[in-house]
Amino acid sequence: MSTDNSYSLITSTEAQDFTGIPEGLSFLLRFPQEHLFLLFADPDAILSRCSPQEYEAREPGCTAAWCRCMGQILEWIQHDPGDAPLISRQRYMQINALLTNGVQKMLNSHIPGTIRKGPVVYSSKDHTHKGIIQALLYKQRLEEEYEFCRGTRNASILVSPKSSIMPDSRFISNYNNLEGINIVFRPLRPDGSGPEKTASDDISFKCQLLALLEKEVITPLNKQLKALQDRKITKPRLLVKLIRIIAGYWPRLEQIHPPADGSCRTNYMLMQYIFMKFGFPPPVLRDPNAIDLVHTSLCKRIIGIGLKNSLALMDKMQQPSPTGVIIEQYTKRYLKKPACFFPRTRDYQKYLMPDALNFDDGYVAQMKQLTQEFIAQLDSLRTITQTGTRPLKTPLHGRKKSIINTQNN
Numbered sequence: 001m002s003t004d005n006s007y008s009l010i011t012s013t014e015a016q017d018f019t020g021i022p023e024g025l026s027f028l029l030r031f032p033q034e035h036l037f038l039l040f041a042d043p044d045a046i047l048s049r050c051s052p053q054e055y056e057a058r059e060p061g062c063t064a065a066w067c068r069c070m071g072q073i074l075e076w077i078q079h080d081p082g083d084a085p086l087i088s089r090q091r092y093m094q095i096n097a098l099l100t101n102g103v104q105k106m107l108n109s110h111i112p113g114t115i116r117k118g119p120v121v122y123s124s125k126d127h128t129h130k131g132i133i134q135a136l137l138y139k140q141r142l143e144e145e146y147e148f149c150r151g152t153r154n155a156s157i158l159v160s161p162k163s164s165i166m167p168d169s170r171f172i173s174n175y176n177n178l179e180g181i182n183i184v185f186r187p188l189r190p191d192g193s194g195p196e197k198t199a200s201d202d203i204s205f206k207c208q209l210l211a212l213l214e215k216e217v218i219t220p221l222n223k224q225l226k227a228l229q230d231r232k233i234t235k236p237r238l239l240v241k242l243i244r245i246i247a248g249y250w251p252r253l254e255q256i257h258p259p260a261d262g263s264c265r266t267n268y269m270l271m272q273y274i275f276m277k278f279g280f281p282p283p284v285l286r287d288p289n290a291i292d293l294v295h296t297s298l299c300k301r302i303i304g305i306g307l308k309n310s311l312a313l314m315d316k317m318q319q320p321s322p323t324g325v326i327i328e329q330y331t332k333r334y335l336k337k338p339a340c341f342f343p344r345t346r347d348y349q350k351y352l353m354p355d356a357l358n359f360d361d362g363y364v365a366q367m368k369q370l371t372q373e374f375i376a377q378l379d380s381l382r383t384i385t386q387t388g389t390r391p392l393k394t395p396l397h398g399r400k401k402s403i404i405n406t407q408n409n
Contacts, residue, residue, distance in 0.1 A: 021381055023323060024276030025077055028378060030314040034359050036374065037367040038313060039272075040066035044287045047354065052366040061102040066269075067374040069098035073273045074377060086225050086277060087270065089214045095273075096259045096266040106261050130295035135255050136168050142216075142256075148208045213258040221249045225274065235279075236326050242278055246271055247299035254292050264289055271303070280323060281310040286351055304335055305351045312353050 031039065037052050040063055045055055056063050072094070085091075100106060142149045224245050228238065253267045265288065272282035283306025285291070291299060308331045311324055320328075335348075359367075368375065 022077055022276075023279040023321070024281070025074060025381065027276070027281035027310070027314070027321075027323075029382060030281075030318055032313075032315050033371075033375060034364045034367060035313040035357070036371050037063070038353075039282065039284055040070070040371065040374075042288060043284065043353065047286075047357070051363055052370055056370055059103050059105040061104055062106075063370040064373065065099050065101060065103050066265075067371055067377075068101075069095055069269055070374055071377050072098060073269070073276070074381075076273070077277055085222055086229075086274065087218060087222055089210060089218050092213070092218065092266065092270065093210075093259070095269055096262055099265050099269060100259075100261040103262070128293075128295055128298060131251070131293045131298065133172055134295050135251065135293050136172055138252065138255060140168060142212070146208075146212060148205055149212070209256065209258050213253075213256055216256065217249050217252050221245070229278075235323065236329065238278065239280065239326060239330055242275070242280070243300050243303050246274065247296050247303055250291055250299055250303075251294060251296060264292070267291070275307075280327070281307065281314075283307050284309040284313060284353070286353060290351065301335060302351060304331055305348075307331070308335070309351075309353045312355075 028039075038046060041052070041055055046052060050058075052063075076091075139149075228241055228245065233241070250267060250271065253270075254264065257263045259266060268285065268288045268291075276282055283303055285302065285306045286309065290302060294302065307327050311320075311327055314324075
């Protein structure tokens with residue numbers, strides 16, 4: 001492994017002494033093996049409905065795909081040149097390919113490389129009115145600015161139990177309370193549906209959709225992340241700004257839905273990669289699909305809860321890192337009144353990991369079997385020492401000072 005100073009971000013001195021690798025990756029070493037599976041899988045399904053083996057049986061090859069992708073992310077974080085773009089359209093699609101390759105159930109129900117055409121059903125109790133309206137307004141803007149996005153113009157919403165299609169504009173202006181109804185949200189589709197429509201039209205739309213992804217998300221997100229890398233900023237402030245930036249683009253990623261297969265897990269892994277690249281732990285969402293059709297303000301809080309979950313899953317025998325203390329301070333400040341941002345039936349607790357997971361030996365054995373490829377990679381990282389390495393440089397000069405102040409407080 002390279003020991004030069006080409007990494008674009010650094011981390012706390014304690015983390016370097018602990019592992020000799022960038023701090024974002026060092027957090028992975030703090031996860032006990034029995035908790036690693038929750039980093040890859042849908043934790044809510046594992047905790048409430050099935051064992052790791054049963055979860056894997058639903059989509060054979062899913063966990064191996066996660067391990068391969070996280071292994072690639074380890075390589076990117078350790079060996080990327082300092083001036084390399086953090087994300088790109090090619091890198092986004094590479095993450096998607098790694099996460100979907102060989103996942104049998106997913107590929108049996110989708111044709112690889114095709115666009116998503118079917119409607120998606122959302123229960124209003126799980127998605128906020130503000131989030132659905134925000135998604136519709138964004139979709140309307142795309143339809144106005146990009147001619148190829150007009151295939152579902154003014155025909156996006158099917159409201160049940162009435163089961164009536166309602167034009168977008170009428171829905172936005174007339175619905176103030178979505179309680180007790182279900183929403184069928186049609187994604188972006190090619191314009192036109194006549195008999196002259198051919199398979200090449202779908203291919204053309206897919207290419208245009210990828211161009212839309214780059215223009216609407218990848219390029220502006222990269223620009224903001226690069227500016228954040230280069231700023232002289234304390235790490236607590238860095239965390240606030242990073243969460244704000246990611247929350248601004250994640251709902252767009254879910255809505256554009258550029259890949260037909262595994263869009264949610266691709267966006268989830270991309271977020272984990274970005275946080276580790278900036279020296280933070282990967283957020284762990286109890287339900288990765290919870291980000292669909294949520295308002296930006298709620299998205300910020302869900303990401304904060306994901307970081308809180310990540311710390312909760314780590315080994316409590318180790319001393320908390322300075323970055324962990326910063327995250328704890330952030331969650332206390334911004335999540336101190338959870339009832340204020342979950343109206344009525346929406347429960348803050350459903351986003352949190354339980355205090356006690358109580359996994360039995362059978363669970364741990366299954367988890368180790370399914371994630372043995374990734375565990376082997378982590379074991380190789382644990383063998384790295386500080387001998388012969390140099391402190392990594394950082395453009396974020398204010399971080400060290402902020403960490404010292406945190407420790408003193």
